[in-house]
Amino acid sequence: MTQKLTIYDTTLRDGTQAENFNLSVEDKLRITLKLDELGIDFVEGGWPGANPASTRYFEEIRNYDLKHTVVAAFGSTRNFNNPPEEDPNLAALLAAKTRAITIFGKSWDIHVRDALRIELADNLQIIEDSLAYLRPHVEFLFYDAEHFFDGYKANPQYALTTLEKAIAGGAQCLALCDTNGGTLPGEIAGIISEVKQHLAGLGGGQGKAAAKRGGGAGEAVLPVELGIHAHNDTECAVANSLIAVSLGITQIQGTINGIGERCGNANLTSIMPGLALKMRHYFAAAERLEKLTETSRFVSELGNLTPNKYQPYVGQAAFAHKGGIHVSAVKRNPLTYEHIAPERVGNIRRILISDQAGRSNILHKAKKFGIDLDSKDPLVSSILKKLKELETQGFQYEGAEASFELLMRQALGTRKEYFQLKGFRVLSQKVAAGNQPAEMGLEEATILLEIAGELVHAAALGNGPVNALDNALRKALKDYYPQLKAVELQDYKVRVLASEHGTGARVRVLIESRDEDSTWGTVGVSHDIIEASWQALVDSITYKLMKDERDRSAAQ
Numbered sequence: 001m002t003q004k005l006t007i008y009d010t011t012l013r014d015g016t017q018a019e020n021f022n023l024s025v026e027d028k029l030r031i032t033l034k035l036d037e038l039g040i041d042f043v044e045g046g047w048p049g050a051n052p053a054s055t056r057y058f059e060e061i062r063n064y065d066l067k068h069t070v071v072a073a074f075g076s077t078r079n080f081n082n083p084p085e086e087d088p089n090l091a092a093l094l095a096a097k098t099r100a101i102t103i104f105g106k107s108w109d110i111h112v113r114d115a116l117r118i119e120l121a122d123n124l125q126i127i128e129d130s131l132a133y134l135r136p137h138v139e140f141l142f143y144d145a146e147h148f149f150d151g152y153k154a155n156p157q158y159a160l161t162t163l164e165k166a167i168a169g170g171a172q173c174l175a176l177c178d179t180n181g182g183t184l185p186g187e188i189a190g191i192i193s194e195v196k197q198h199l200a201g202l203g204g205g206q207g208k209a210a211a212k213r214g215g216g217a218g219e220a221v222l223p224v225e226l227g228i229h230a231h232n233d234t235e236c237a238v239a240n241s242l243i244a245v246s247l248g249i250t251q252i253q254g255t256i257n258g259i260g261e262r263c264g265n266a267n268l269t270s271i272m273p274g275l276a277l278k279m280r281h282y283f284a285a286a287e288r289l290e291k292l293t294e295t296s297r298f299v300s301e302l303g304n305l306t307p308n309k310y311q312p313y314v315g316q317a318a319f320a321h322k323g324g325i326h327v328s329a330v331k332r333n334p335l336t337y338e339h340i341a342p343e344r345v346g347n348i349r350r351i352l353i354s355d356q357a358g359r360s361n362i363l364h365k366a367k368k369f370g371i372d373l374d375s376k377d378p379l380v381s382s383i384l385k386k387l388k389e390l391e392t393q394g395f396q397y398e399g400a401e402a403s404f405e406l407l408m409r410q411a412l413g414t415r416k417e418y419f420q421l422k423g424f425r426v427l428s429q430k431v432a433a434g435n436q437p438a439e440m441g442l443e444e445a446t447i448l449l450e451i452a453g454e455l456v457h458a459a460a461l462g463n464g465p466v467n468a469l470d471n472a473l474r475k476a477l478k479d480y481y482p483q484l485k486a487v488e489l490q491d492y493k494v495r496v497l498a499s500e501h502g503t504g505a506r507v508r509v510l511i512e513s514r515d516e517d518s519t520w521g522t523v524g525v526s527h528d529i530i531e532a533s534w535q536a537l538v539d540s541i542t543y544k545l546m547k548d549e550r551d552r553s554a555a556q
Helices: 025-038 052-061 088-095 109-116 120-137 148-154 156-169 185-200 207-213 237-246 268-278 284-302 324-332 359-368 378-393 401-412 465-477 482-486 499-504 529-555
Strands: 006-009 042-046 070-076 100-106 140-146 173-178 225-230 251-254 420-429 442-451 454-462 488-496 507-514 519-526
Touching: 006 225, 006 268, 025 042, 025 052, 025 284, 025 488, 042 052, 052 070, 070 088, 070 140, 088 100, 088 120, 100 109, 100 120, 100 156, 109 120, 109 148, 120 140, 120 156, 140 148, 140 156, 148 156, 148 173, 148 185, 156 173, 156 185, 173 185, 173 237, 173 251, 185 225, 185 237, 225 237, 237 251, 237 268, 251 268, 268 284, 359 378, 359 401, 378 401, 401 519, 401 529, 420 465, 420 529, 442 465, 454 465, 465 529, 482 529, 488 529, 507 529, 519 529
Parallel strands: 006 042, 006 251, 042 070, 070 100, 100 140, 140 173, 173 225, 225 251
Antiparallel strands: 420 442, 442 454, 488 507, 507 519
């Protein structure tokens, strides 16, 4: 492999500017942990101080021991009217207490005049002194040159001068941003070459650090690293990022699934396998690309978005073969119609006219769950058939592995039933005073269970019908399974499936639960949101009880 690269993910910040893509603080924490597991070098957590949720994220993430990922705080250069030491934006960045800080500044003279409404020289000053103020307080300091390519095309000398000021301020990497996403690959290549030539002329031979940034004989030696931050408004963000790397750029910024404002950001789930498997570059996540597909679907599920099945590398259809010559050839040699082996990115080959589709995934999950299942076992086909039936109903298990494990154990006859439902009823009443709605509805759930041969009746109030049902279920079980007190319902999501059916559409409920040492996801699907929630709740509690039994057996 050639040069070592740095992957910089901004899903939690730039990605959340996408339409219909929203993440809670808990979602952001879970995604950070998932990206750490994948081996992403930097994760941009958000803009501290912009809102309470961003501030809370930076407080909470300090409680986690990340194995590889460095969290970055993001913000802007100082307000021209504030000295650096009195600027609230810079203060919030330092208060986030991250090892990395990224700030952006204006590269395009039209933005300086019309957006900031300051003089061009004033913009140069705030770039340099903002970075210089932050430099002593942070391990990694990056500068995003916003609108750089448009700025360069409009006023090359000024755009280059902004980079010089960022270097003078102490930035370790300059990310060249195609913020409007309108630059084509040929333009990207020409401008990056010119930038490198200009920066090399600043005196790049600054010791060993600078020498490492140079290439072989005749290569320009740069005073800092360069990065690329591309947007996808011309469908060129991935191509622009790959071309930038071929020209010596070493930090690649983007988002999982290319989610982002307008048409999206550069898609890291396409860029990373391209860099590692096609261009033979090294970065930490290159060694863990088998986790790429599950990471892609995990982010979609938490963002309550339907995964794009046609997405390269990680989409469900990326290695799907439907019939005729393709299927015949792929069965003989997959290379005939696949540019890589799907397993390299954690995906699977799907022969759509064959019952072989998905078998490898079943076996992979069985191994993960500690289930001894032979590939020739008829139960594999049975599980696969059941899985396909459930998927046609709307079940998805990317964010609900606990439900999938229970499904497998049910097929094997090893799923234990800790209680049986005899019936439940949920009453919802809303009382309004005058023209003002009441502060709370009046929801009550009653439930009848059979536990260890005994009938148990319980009733409970709740903040909404699902919460009332959850409370009633826990109340009925508490004397038999006191360990359920440790279970918290951490997240609850509802997605409407086939929305053209209106209020008669099916819904999918995804629940995330946690106890003292682990988290797990469960799923339910029904035309009735309460029934779908019940399915997910029962799976959550069953999984907890099963997990505790397994842990006790392992300890003995």
